[in-house]
Amino acid sequence: MALLDPVSRNYGRLKNYVNGEWVESASDKVLDVRDPATTDAIAQVPLSTKDETRAAIDLAQDAWWSWRETAPGDRARCFFRLKTIMEREYENIARVISQEQGKTIDDARGETRRCIDNIDTAAGITTLQMGYNLEDGAASNIDEEVIVSPLGVFAAVCPFNFPGMVPFWFWPYAVATGNMFIVKPSEQVPITTQYMFKLIDQAGFPPGVINLVNGREDAVNTFFDHKDVRGISFVGSTPVAKWIYKTAGETGKRVQAQGGAKNSLIVMPDAVLDKTVNNMLASFYGCAGQRCLAGSNMIAIGDVAEPLLKKWLEASKNLKVGCGLDESSQMGPVISAAAKQKVLGYIQKGVDEGAKLLLDGRNIKVPGYEKGHFIGPTVFDNVTPDMAIAKEEIFGPVVCFHRMKNLDEAIEFIHKSPFGNASSIYTQNGRAARDFRYKTQCGNIGINVGIAAAMAYFPFAGYKESFFGDLHGQGKDAIQFFTDKKIVITRWF
């Protein structure tokens, strides 16, 4: 066992970071933050009040014009400094993520890299935010240009599965373009954001530019109620994403709301089976299945079903489940007792629906972590499209194995899902891959890749009920989301 030391065993009562200062919340509502592997309380997070949230927004708005007037090159320098600090702190960040979220340390290191990737990308703001112009664009001697301008204060409401990365899909682009930002982390995993803000504090962003408000519904409602919040970025479940989208419409705010998923991975008869199985392990079991890009339905086409299933079961049985900070663990726990109960409920539902439970992860025991929220790899065979386990988001390490005749049948099944976040195909046939890419209505397509996760310089979001909004997170989409275009038509007499 290669068990790594956590950065701390208890992070105490967490604070808000507002206007460049660490502020204790006066809220009497405080939750324990628990390590999902041990269930030990490792921090206490206050649920900030509406007044505290409002004050953070007011202070950000007051400081906005000064940041808006800061030259993009100077803004970029804050990001370069932050990058240097984050590279230095890389391993500590990863350990905090692993400890509070439960994911394996390698997963957490990969997540940390994605945070830094977004800083790298946002640091290129001097070119990303450029407008464009056309001499004589309006008429002879009358020029026309587009200026890309910031809007003011934005906020993000973040999920529990990527405590590091998700805020970084948004705030670097908002801040780099000259906006102010408030991050509200998930109350289940607020420590990573707290840790990140200690680094942000060192990077020299002016007070008020980037703020942290811990909390839950009172903070979120205040974002909507406050006239100065110009837009909201959200990642979470589909019901909440829908509510966020609707409420943003009613309150006149920009919105990008990423919801749930039910992703299918198709294995064609000509797939390179060993590599396919190995790659799919990361998709179905990485982050204990709690990725919005995680595989959930595995669809075997034709006669690949039996050899695939045999290899899959063997690999699944050999997967080492354990504490994320144990470097040899290949899968960690799910986030909470409630999350575990939900997944166990789906496993029972699958049994009740008549699917064949080939591998049952319900009673797994992890030595030394008996109280942890672990679920072992679970595999259902004979899953049919009408079953709840085939249609609904389970968000756990549960594989629903389907057998289908051909690619068209598989694509039709994918299209019947209300979700459209991701899907993948494993094949050596370019034509099949091309058809799949062309026809499949999902926001992220993998070809021999089980987690089609967009890098920082590409946009990330799904289709259908996996995303509500227009402009995606990250990359150029993020620049557009956080800015408006101003047309200037100029004539000199």
Place this chain on the structure above:
Amino acid sequence: MIQSEFPECTTFGTLMRFALELERVAALVNEELASDPSCAAGAETFKALAANHRARVALLEETRREKLNEAVLEPISDIRSADYVVATDVPNGAGVKDSAMFAAKVEETSARFYTDSARIAKSILHGAVRIFERMAKENLSNKAKLEAL
């Protein structure tokens, strides 16, 4: 005897941990030999190799930091740690020839480890392949230097 802890290689993290342990042990082996009076004729070479292995730790840590992409991370099952564990009972007073052979064996095992790791990295983390290949090449060059003593 140098204390060492070589993990099973089941993940990219443990693969890198194994590599870091190899480098730490290799550095200590060479440092011990450099201070052995019976190896005085090879002291400069041992010192240089120890420094080389210390420097490689930083390179490995940088690789882990910069090349790791969790989207293509896969469990590792086809590398048996026991095949690459190096001897840590450094000879004392054995003379430069035998001592150099001992250190050369460490380099040879390391070269094999990095060559095999490069093959594995091809499917999981292509960015690490070049680094591993470079390490293996360097190990073989180190081995040649030791064999020439």
